[in-house]
Amino acid sequence: MRTPISYFLVVSALLFTMGTIGVLVRKNALVIFMSVELQINAVNLALVAFARQHGNLTGQVLAFFVMVVAAAEVVVGLAIIVSLYRKRRSANVDDAHLLRW
Amino acid sequence: MRDAGALLLIPLFPLAGATILLLTGKRWKGSSVGWVGSLMVAGAFASSLTTFFSLLSRAPGHRLMVRHLYDWIFAGSFRVDIAFRADALSMVMALTVSGVGLLIHIYSIAYMRDDPRFSQFFAYMNLFVFFMLTLVLASNFLVLYVGWEGVGLCSYLLIGFWFERKSASDAAKKAFITTRIGDSAMLIGIIFIWFHFHSLDFQIVFRGAPGLANGTATVMALLLFAGAVGKSAQLPLQVWLPDAMEGPTPVSALIHAATMVTAGVYLVVRTHPIFEASSVALTVVAVVGIVTAVYAGLSAIGQDDIKRMLAYSTISQLGFMFFGAGVKAYAATMFLLVTHAFFKACLFLCAGSVMHALPEEETDMMRMGGLFRPMPITGIAWVISAAALAGIPPLSGFFAKDQVVAAASESGREGLWILALFGVLLTAIYMGRSTFMAFFGKPRYRGHPHDPPALMGGILGLLAVGAAVNGLLNLSRTGLLERFLVPVTGPVAEVVSGPAELPLAAISLGLSLVGVALAFYVYLSGRFDWQALRSRFVGPKRALEKGLYVNDVYSEAIVIPARAGAAFTAYVVDKRVVDGAVNGIGRLFTWGASVGRRVQTGLVRSYALAILLGAVGVLLYLAVRF
Amino acid sequence: MGDWIVFWVTAPISIAAAGAMVLARNAVHAALFLIVNFFTLAVFFLVLGSPFLFVVQIIVYAGAIMVLFLFVIMLLGVDRQESLIERIKGQRLLALLLGVGLVAEVVAAVRLGVGFHRGVLPNFGPVNQGGNVRALARLLFNSYFFPFEVTSVLLIVAAIGATIHGNRRIAEEETIDVGPEGVPEEPPGGPEVPAAVDAGTPARSLVARSRGAAAGYAPPASDEGRVAP
Numbered sequence: 001m002r003t004p005i006s007y008f009l010v011v012s013a014l015l016f017t018m019g020t021i022g023v024l025v026r027k028n029a030l031v032i033f034m035s036v037e038l039q040i041n042a043v044n045l046a047l048v049a050f051a052r053q054h055g056n057l058t059g060q061v062l063a064f065f066v067m068v069v070a071a072a073e074v075v076v077g078l079a080i081i082v083s084l085y086r087k088r089r090s091a092n093v094d095d096a097h098l099l100r101w
Numbered sequence: 102m103r104d105a106g107a108l109l110l111i112p113l114f115p116l117a118g119a120t121i122l123l124l125t126g127k128r129w130k131g132s133s134v135g136w137v138g139s140l141m142v143a144g145a146f147a148s149s150l151t152t153f154f155s156l157l158s159r160a161p162g163h164r165l166m167v168r169h170l171y172d173w174i175f176a177g178s179f180r181v182d183i184a185f186r187a188d189a190l191s192m193v194m195a196l197t198v199s200g201v202g203l204l205i206h207i208y209s210i211a212y213m214r215d216d217p218r219f220s221q222f223f224a225y226m227n228l229f230v231f232f233m234l235t236l237v238l239a240s241n242f243l244v245l246y247v248g249w250e251g252v253g254l255c256s257y258l259l260i261g262f263w264f265e266r267k268s269a270s271d272a273a274k275k276a277f278i279t280t281r282i283g284d285s286a287m288l289i290g291i292i293f294i295w296f297h298f299h300s301l302d303f304q305i306v307f308r309g310a311p312g313l314a315n316g317t318a319t320v321m322a323l324l325l326f327a328g329a330v331g332k333s334a335q336l337p338l339q340v341w342l343p344d345a346m347e348g349p350t351p352v353s354a355l356i357h358a359a360t361m362v363t364a365g366v367y368l369v370v371r372t373h374p375i376f377e378a379s380s381v382a383l384t385v386v387a388v389v390g391i392v393t394a395v396y397a398g399l400s401a402i403g404q405d406d407i408k409r410m411l412a413y414s415t416i417s418q419l420g421f422m423f424f425g426a427g428v429k430a431y432a433a434t435m436f437l438l439v440t441h442a443f444f445k446a447c448l449f450l451c452a453g454s455v456m457h458a459l460p461e462e463e464t465d466m467m468r469m470g471g472l473f474r475p476m477p478i479t480g481i482a483w484v485i486s487a488a489a490l491a492g493i494p495p496l497s498g499f500f501a502k503d504q505v506v507a508a509a510s511e512s513g514r515e516g517l518w519i520l521a522l523f524g525v526l527l528t529a530i531y532m533g534r535s536t537f538m539a540f541f542g543k544p545r546y547r548g549h550p551h552d553p554p555a556l557m558g559g560i561l562g563l564l565a566v567g568a569a570v571n572g573l574l575n576l577s578r579t580g581l582l583e584r585f586l587v588p589v590t591g592p593v594a595e596v597v598s599g600p601a602e603l604p605l606a607a608i609s610l611g612l613s614l615v616g617v618a619l620a621f622y623v624y625l626s627g628r629f630d631w632q633a634l635r636s637r638f639v640g641p642k643r644a645l646e647k648g649l650y651v652n653d654v655y656s657e658a659i660v661i662p663a664r665a666g667a668a669f670t671a672y673v674v675d676k677r678v679v680d681g682a683v684n685g686i687g688r689l690f691t692w693g694a695s696v697g698r699r700v701q702t703g704l705v706r707s708y709a710l711a712i713l714l715g716a717v718g719v720l721l722y723l724a725v726r727f
Numbered sequence: 728m729g730d731w732i733v734f735w736v737t738a739p740i741s742i743a744a745a746g747a748m749v750l751a752r753n754a755v756h757a758a759l760f761l762i763v764n765f766f767t768l769a770v771f772f773l774v775l776g777s778p779f780l781f782v783v784q785i786i787v788y789a790g791a792i793m794v795l796f797l798f799v800i801m802l803l804g805v806d807r808q809e810s811l812i813e814r815i816k817g818q819r820l821l822a823l824l825l826g827v828g829l830v831a832e833v834v835a836a837v838r839l840g841v842g843f844h845r846g847v848l849p850n851f852g853p854v855n856q857g858g859n860v861r862a863l864a865r866l867l868f869n870s871y872f873f874p875f876e877v878t879s880v881l882l883i884v885a886a887i888g889a890t891i892h893g894n895r896r897i898a899e900e901e902t903i904d905v906g907p908e909g910v911p912e913e914p915p916g917g918p919e920v921p922a923a924v925d926a927g928t929p930a931r932s933l934v935a936r937s938r939g940a941a942a943g944y945a946p947p948a949s950d951e952g953r954v955a956p
Contacts (some may be wrong), residue, residue, distance in 0.1 A: 707815055709822055717828045724835050724839075727839065
């Protein structure tokens with residue numbers, strides 16, 4: 001393979017950062033959640049890249065597990081968002097601000 | 102020393118009385134508290150008599166009893182014990198204190214009858230007698246100082262007995278603080294004595310006193326004298342005594358006439374070996390004494406308040422006593438002290454019965470007049486005591502005063518002697534003035550005065566008798582008292598032979614009579630409109646009444662700056678700086694918290710940002726590390 | 728050589744899609760962009776020698792998870808345009824800065840660790856002996872068997888939990904911080920605007936009331952026409 005592993009890692013870093021910025025900047029709860037998914041996938045990419053570099057499948061197995069858990073997490077998270085939305089009629093995270101000084 | 106047992110009983114009786122009355126007195130019924138208190142003082146008097154007679158039963162050279170009670174302080178080389186000493190001088194004082202004290206206690210039973218704090222009064226009075234006896238019976242300087250402070254405390258408590266009145270509590274404070282100044286100097290003097298002699302015991306100190314260097318002795322003596330000046334209200338610390346008249350009249354009689362104020366005189370006579378070792382100390386004493394006597398005499402003439410007049414008179418007589426000590430006439434001084442105790446106490450108690458008889462406890466002599474007719478017993482007692490004070494023979498005062506003046510003339514200091522004679526004249530003038538203003542002339546009083554009840558009247562009578570006959574104690578320079586006191590005061594000085602005495606006596610007697618006659622002429626003869634005179638000489642009269650404005654000078658120069666300093670310290674330093682700093686620290690934290698808690702925005706995204714910040718920071722650290 | 732071209736074609740798409748997802752104002756658009764991104768990631772997996780993950784990524788992530796996302800977005804009707812106003816001061820700036828910092832750090836770490844040089848990669852052929860699936864299975868059911876079982880439990884738990892959570896009856900009084908009329912239009916700002924917002928939002932009692940659920944969930948009458956603020 002011609003492309004150095006580090007390139008993949010840089011892409012992973014960029015994706016992760018963009019996911020982070022998305023979490024911080026967006027106000028819609030669902031979009032924030034999607035940004036978190038982006039982060040997770042960036043990490044998956046890094047894992048698989050490392051697996052390729054080290055020459056074993058450990059990274060891939062781990063990425064597999066991450067996917068499974070992420071799926072479960074999405075299920076539960078969306079359920080929570082749905083019930084939150086029902087309560088508050090708003091998916092804007094800034095509206096939950098009562099725990100303040 | 103079996104008979105020394107009574108010595109300890111002397112102060113013990115009033116101490117027991119004070120303790121019992123303080124702890125349980127409130128629950129007793131009626132005036133039994135007063136009788137118990139008087140009984141205790143009677144016990145002290147009886148013990149004093151017993152000790153006195155046992156002392157007399159010995160040969161003149163062996164009249165000394167020292168009774169050790171308790172090893173008090175044991176601090177390295179500093180050792181003091183509680184010990185009492187009975188010799189001629191302390192016996193004279195003890196008998197006077199307990200005797201006159203007993204009479205005044207009995208008088209107070211009737212006088213303070215309606216007071217709500219009746220038992221507390223007698224408790225304090227007993228406590229005072231205890232401390233005073235401790236003072237005069239002390240065998241070393243520290244026990245004397247304990248008594249000294251104790252009488253100061255009791256004086257404060259008793260002057261301010263009616264503390265609901267601001268003037269009374271102010272007067273109590275003034276008395277305490279003013280005497281404090283003298284007491285502090287005295288304490289330094291005692292410390293100085295310790296450093297020099299390494300003992301505070303009288304015997305050791307006085308035995309070594311003649312060997313003192315002039316400077317050392319002068320410093321010691323003057324420091325001790327400062328204490329005496331404070332306690333006995335001499336210039337410049339005399340300002341508290343006129344104000345001390347705020348207290349009940351028996352207090353004025355006992356403490357501020359007969360006993361506490363004489364403690365200073367006792368001190369000087371007791372420590373006279375130290376004074377004699379210095380070339381100037383005794384002169385200082387004599388000068389201060391006579392100047393005070395003249396000053397107070399003048400002030401007494403200007404007083405309208407009968408008690409204040411008596412207070413200034415006391416200051417003046419004390420001045421005479423110090424004067425006598427200053428010219429080494431110790432026995433004459435003590436004689437004057439004893440006779441003064443009787444007639445001054447009698448005068449005060451007469452004033453008390455006048456106050457009781459007139460509405461609203463009147464003390465202004467302008468609102469008295471012609472009181473002799475409705476109050477004959479009081480009037481007679483007053484006249485006898487007043488005449489004694491003025492030095493009319495054959496009453497006691499004549500002999501006492503005459504002996505002091507004679508000693509002055511012998512000392513060779515003409516100036517002092519002239520001042521003394523002037524003082525005699527002033528004494529006669531103010532006593533005559535007050536007698537004629539209050540008891541004779543046209544009645545100016547309101548209400549229906551009458552003589553006091555039998556109990557009070559009886560005491561007045563006893564004291565007046567004493568004032569009359571006490572002269573027998575020391576009819577001449579070789580009288581009983583003089584000879585009794587020889588072991589303490591030293592041998593009798595060269596006695597002026599008989600005939601040469603007479604001119605001196607005649608001069609002082611003449612001056613007394615002149616003074617009385619002058620007062621009679623102005624106030625009673627009707628040829629003077631003395632009431633109009635008052636409005637013409639308002640300025641001078643006011644000056645005399647205000648004690649030549651000494652009090653006001655102190656107020657301006659000392660009290661007001663001190664108050665300003667205190668206010669500054671309290672309101673600026675304490676409130677703003679100290680409290681400001683302490684509160685400021687609190688405010689600092691509050692402010693910090695109010696700033697810091699803004700982090701809690703309640704917004705999830707802010708928290709997420711914070712998490713990222715932390716993560717980046719950690720990574721940065723790791724990146725730098727590796 | 729092939730991978731070089733593939734990489735340099737796919738990577739920009741990936742990054743661009745991710746950026747578009749973050750910036751899209753419409754939630755549905757954002758979801759779609761994310762699906763694009765997932766596809767590119769799947770391609771990356773393929774290039775990196777994991778055909779299995781390539782397929783799984785497409786099926787699970789792009790196919791199931793994102794579809795689920797889209798369901799929820801459509802269901803809740805939160806596809807209204809998101810407001811552009813950022814109320815928290817410095818949030819955007821700091822996010823950008825920190826993001827840049829994060830990238831820099833990771834790149835630095837990569838450089839220190841792996842290095843940017845080409846490097847000789849081990850031959851991946853023998854690793855995927857018998858196919859990637861077989862090789863993975865060999866690893867999965869031997870060394871990683873326990874985590875495998877645990878994840879299965881996890882999936883069951885998640886499914887049950889989500890089901891129960893979705894079936895709860897929410898009584899009207901449990902709307903703690905919002906009234907039945909919902910949240911005010913403008914979201915609250917940063918720390919500087921506390922009191923005004925609090926005053927405008929009537930807070931109900933915080934005392935927990937019985938969730939007896941006797942009343943059942945009665946959606947407010949005007950729920951049909953309502954859209955999220």
